[in-house]
Amino acid sequence: MISFLKKAMLYFQKNQEKTMANKIKTVIWDMGGVILRSEDWSPRKELAARYGMTLESMHDFVFNSVSGKLATLGKIEEEAHWGDIGGQLRINSESxxxxxxHFWAGDSLDHELxxxxxxxxxxxxTALLSNAWTNARNVLTKSKPCIDAFHVAVFSCEVGLAKPDPAIYNLILRLCSSEPEEAIFVDDFVENIEAANKLGIHGILFKNADQAMTDVTALINGSGAG
Structure with missing residues (x-):
C-alpha cells in the first residue's frame, strides 16, 4: 500500500510539474494584417487599376520583389526599395x-486588439514578430502608436531573419525567456503558423480580431495560466 501511494504521489507530482511547466507565458503577435490592417481596400484597388495591375499582382510587386525581400531582411533601406519601385514603374519622385x-491609405491600427x-x-x-522594413518601429512608435503594448519587438529588417525561418522564432523565444510550448503566436499567413507549430509553439491563424482574441483567451484558460 505504501509503495502504491508513493508511486501515485510521484505520478501526481510529475504531472503537476509538467502542467505548471506548460503554462502559457508568452503571446506573440504579427503586425501587418493583424494589428495593423488594410480595412479600406479602395485606395489600393484604384492604384492597381491606374498602373494596369490586379490587387494581387501589385502586392506581389511591392512586397515580394527582389528589393522588397532585401528590405525585409534589412539588406537595403526602405527608401532604396521604394526607389526601385519607382524605377520599375518609370515614374518621377512626386508620382x-x-x-x-495611396498604397498605405487604407491601413488602420486596431485599437481594440x-x-x-x-x-x-x-x-x-507580450511580443511582436514582424516581417517589416526599416521604418516599421518608427511607425508603431509615432504615427500608429502601439509599440508600448509589447515587452519585446522583433522586426525582420533589424535582425536579418524573416518568417517562416525557424531561426527568427527561436530568437524571439530566447528574448522572451520562453519555451515553445509556453508561447502563443498569432499571424495571418498559414506558412508562418505552420512553421511555428513545427517548433511546438501554439499557432493561431488570424481571421479577424474577435476570433483571435477568443482563441488566445481559450488557449490561456485551457493552459491553466494566469
Missing part, C-alpha cells in the same frame, strides 16, 4: 510619393 500614400494586448501585458510576456 512615387503619391503611389506610397492593441488594448487587449495591453491587458495581457501585466501577466504575460
Amino acid at each position: 512615387l510619393r503619391e503611389f506610397r500614400e 492593441s488594448d487587449f494586448i495591453r491587458k495581457l501585458k501585466p501577466n504575460y510576456t
Whole structure:
C-alpha cells in the first residue's frame, strides 16, 4: 500500500510539474494584417487599376520583389526599395510619393486588439514578430502608436531573419525567456503558423480580431495560466 501511494504521489507530482511547466507565458503577435490592417481596400484597388495591375499582382510587386525581400531582411533601406519601385514603374519622385500614400491609405491600427494586448501585458510576456522594413518601429512608435503594448519587438529588417525561418522564432523565444510550448503566436499567413507549430509553439491563424482574441483567451484558460 505504501509503495502504491508513493508511486501515485510521484505520478501526481510529475504531472503537476509538467502542467505548471506548460503554462502559457508568452503571446506573440504579427503586425501587418493583424494589428495593423488594410480595412479600406479602395485606395489600393484604384492604384492597381491606374498602373494596369490586379490587387494581387501589385502586392506581389511591392512586397515580394527582389528589393522588397532585401528590405525585409534589412539588406537595403526602405527608401532604396521604394526607389526601385519607382524605377520599375518609370515614374518621377512626386508620382512615387503619391503611389506610397495611396498604397498605405487604407491601413488602420486596431485599437481594440492593441488594448487587449495591453491587458495581457501585466501577466504575460507580450511580443511582436514582424516581417517589416526599416521604418516599421518608427511607425508603431509615432504615427500608429502601439509599440508600448509589447515587452519585446522583433522586426525582420533589424535582425536579418524573416518568417517562416525557424531561426527568427527561436530568437524571439530566447528574448522572451520562453519555451515553445509556453508561447502563443498569432499571424495571418498559414506558412508562418505552420512553421511555428513545427517548433511546438501554439499557432493561431488570424481571421479577424474577435476570433483571435477568443482563441488566445481559450488557449490561456485551457493552459491553466494566469
